[in-house]
Amino acid sequence: MWRHIAANTLTLLIVLVFLTGGAILYGQSQYNGPGPLAQAMCLKVDRGSNFSRVSRDLAAQGAISSAPIFRLGVDYGDKSGDLKAGSYLIEPGSSMAEIVDVVTRGGASTCGTEMVFRIGVTRQEVQLRELDPQTNRYVETAAYDPTAEDAPAEIAALFDNPADTRIRVAVAEGATSWQIVEGLKSVPVLTGDAEVPAEGTLAPDSYEVRKGDTVKSVLDRMVAAQERILAEAWEGRDxxxxxxxxxxxxxxxxxxxxxxxxxxxxxxxxxxxxxxxxxxxxxxxxxxxxxxxxxxxxxxxxxxxxxxxxxxxxxxxxxxxxxxxxxxxxxxxxxxxxxxxxxxxxxxxxxxxxxxxxxxxxxxxxxxxxxxxxxxxxxxxxxx
Incomplete structure (x- = not known):
């Protein structure tokens, strides 16, 4: 009888091992394999959020097949404390592992609301734009000329509390240093003042800024970028x-x-x-x-x-x-x-x-x- 019990116990353990191994393999395939998302979506992660909320949101929008497997994968990868607030573009078919990488990597938001301060040669403009995940194109929702009119309510509301809104300063080629400094001084989320840098030393480009950044810090980034561009070009000159x-x-x-x-x-x-x-x-x-x-x-x-x-x-x-x-x-x-x-x-x-x-x-x-x-x-x- 004891031999019969031992045999049954051994059989049960073997079955459990196989079931556990199968479950692990299934979980891994679900976590690393292509996801069910058919169309691109914008995932917003609020400050103070956690992976439980994120997993429920993803499951509700059809981006993942299983919220529990998603959370187990996060825990197994030791990334439960790495969640970053922001708005993230999730591509169709993204695996759970790819989504976790996106929301834990940090950096600039890749979708959602964007506020762009454009400093041009003849005029300035502030645009509020929203990314359409389906077309991967930004759609303008509001705009104004800061030198001639007050900000629309939807833009003004973001100056004090930009939340997860991405903020960029876009400087046009051919703008003078005086124009750029004056433009930066009119960006409400930037603080401080700065002397006008030498003409030509600022690289026209798009620069992401955050509330509390200083005008001088943005100018310093522009100067450093122009120095790199000029050095590389001079090195490869005719x-x-x-x-x-x-x-x-x-x-x-x-x-x-x-x-x-x-x-x-x-x-x-x-x-x-x-x-x-x-x-x-x-x-x-x-x-x-x-x-x-x-x-x-x-x-x-x-x-x-x-x-x-x-x-x-x-x-x-x-x-x-x-x-x-x-x-x-x-x-x-x-x-x-x-x-x-x-x-x-x-x-x-x-x-x-x-x-x-x-x-x-x-x-x-x-x-x-x-x-x-x-x-x-x-x-x-x-x-x-």
Whole structure:
């Protein structure tokens, strides 16, 4: 009888082992395998939340097949204390393991509400946007010009308590250092003041900020980024360019940035100025003259006068036979790379062509024909 009991006990233990092993394998396959989510979703994790709440939310939205298995996987991976507040884009078919990685990795929110402070060359704008998980595109829900109007209620409510809203400062290529500082000072979530950095030393880009960050800390990040970009570009420069230093490259890049907003033209515009420098010709570019008048503090708002084109100033490239003494704006990476690696051409002139781009010419005769064509386009537009 004892032998029979022992045999049955052994059999039961073997069955339990197999069942336990099968359950473990099943749990692992559910945790690591593709999940049931059919369409992308935005998962919001509130501050003070926990994985029990998150698992229930995921299960309710059809993102995971089992809340208990999800929580067991979190505990087994020793990540129960790593949950980060934020809004996270969960892709279709994401496994439980992938979701846990997303919500414990931290960093910027990848979906939900985003507030963008845009600092442009001619204007500023604040946008409130919401990511549509299905299209992975942001949809604008509110916007305003902080220099001309009060913030809409839905945006103003976030200034004091941005919660998990992602906040970005987006700086346009070609903005001056004064414009950038003034723009940052109008961002309510930033604190403090700062001196205006040297022209050209700020990298135009998108910078994530948090409530309580200082204006100076954001500027410091921009300066560090521009230093890296300039150093990398100078290291890979064309050895034949007539530029003696990274600082001269930055000056030329700022002129290129102000002369064209067409990406495909930057190399050609750069080639015109490089060819002129090689021949000792004056650069004759209006943006430098304008900077000499405004000092980068706003836009001129009118055309240049003949007296201004004739007046001798350090920035009047119709008079000085060289680069101006400093950059005239903050150029982006593409303009810097064009300055140090321009297209190979024989172009010496360019003028607007009426399409937003420019007509290039090798000779003054060709250029005069292009100018006449542009004057004709201007006259036709004036009569419309």
């Amino acid at each position: 050895a034949d360019i007539p530029l003696d230093s990274p600082e001269e490259a930055l000056i030329l890049a700022s002129i290129i940035e102000k002369e064209t907003g067409v990406a495909a033209e930057r190399g050609q515009v750069a080639s015109v100025f490089v060819n002129r420098l090689r021949r000792g010709m004056r650069l004759q570019t209006d943006p430098t003259v304008i900077y000499g008048i405004t000092k980068g503090q706003g836009v001129l708002g009118r055309g240049l006068r003949q007296s201004e084109l004739r007046r001798a100033t350090p920035y009047n490239t119709y008079v000085i036979p060289a680069l101006p003494p400093t950059p005239i704006a903050n150029p982006g990476r593409a303009a810097i790379e064009a300055a140090v690696n321009p297209d190979s051409s024989r172009f010496l002139f360019f003028v607007a062509d009426g399409t937003g781009g420019h007509a290039f010419a090798e000779t003054l005769e060709q250029h005069n024909r292009n100018v006449a064509e542009w004057r004709k386009i201007e006259a036709e537009r004036a009569n419309q």
